[in-house]
Amino acid sequence: MISPHGRVDIAIIGAGIAGASLAAELAPHVRVLLIEAEDMPGYHSTGRSAAFWHETLGGPHVQPLTRASYDALDRGGFLKLRASLAVAxxxxxxxxDKMAADFAGTGVGLTRLDHDGVRHWVPRARPILVAGLLESTGADIDVAGLHASVQAAFRRAGGELITSRRIDAIERSGSDWVLRAGDWSVAAGIIVNAAGAWADGVALMAGAHPIGIQPKRRTIVQVRVSTDDVPETLPLVVDIAGSYYFRPEGANRLWLCPHDETPVEPGDAAPEEIDVAIAIDRFETVTDWKVVAVERKWAGLRSFAPDRLPVFGFDPKTPGFFWFAGQGGIGIQTAPAAALLGAALILGQAGPAGIDADRYTPARFG
Incomplete structure (x- = not known):
């Protein structure tokens, strides 16, 4: 066990899916401490995610990470096949048309549907939904199972997780970093900034220039509808214009999202009643299912870099400071490949085939 004022090779700040997955990849090679501000890892984002694996999420520049993560997610038993359907x-x-063009030649299978085709998959779709693109290879992700699995792998490899330590100071001591949380401290040769919504704040403490990582609130509502004809095969249905999505959660239950991205300060996100109402209104506008009860509602944080791509790599002006942030809504479906890429960059090894690390470098922000 690492004692107060001890030293490790790498200190990872943030034990959500990003930090925990990277920690599991690094722990067999170096001494790693995973530091979490909350009592429970994944409290703000990972634990509140309605994650789904589909290659079109995040756009064509994210798709290589998504595809490279599939086998690990599938082998682990974390996927349950479900199509996704972008509707318009x-x-x-x-x-x-743009979505089809963006993914042409990538190997992503997309099938164009007219309204009747949409109705085949969404039997209560209203005529307002005139067309769609079906992506048949999607899957629900067992987020809790995946997060628990990478934490267990990290522990088996000798890594240590410490919770309830919100870093409040970072300073240099020779070639090391010293991280402090109250009267607790640890020294590390490398800091990994996997702090999600708090990533820019961590950078400022270390003297690095913030990138502009913006946390945004996302709302999910579990509703019960008046009929029991919500098919188990109902796809994840996503508005191509970005104003809602919904997916089944049982015979007459669904999860609805108003696709909100409200900029907020880092903190404990809570759902706003207006966003709950908007989610229900949009759902009832495009289908003739009627919501009879709101059973659960919650909100989480999704954090984006200015160009909405993840940020992986050493800070170009702050030696020993590694960015692993800005995963937005794609952090879970890309976690295995992102962790392999991050570990390779830190250890000076070759990264996963087919992934261009330069696309995600923090150096792109100047």
Missing amino acids: EHDALPLL
């Missing part, structure tokens, strides 16, 4: 009203048809 008439004015949004050009967005379907």
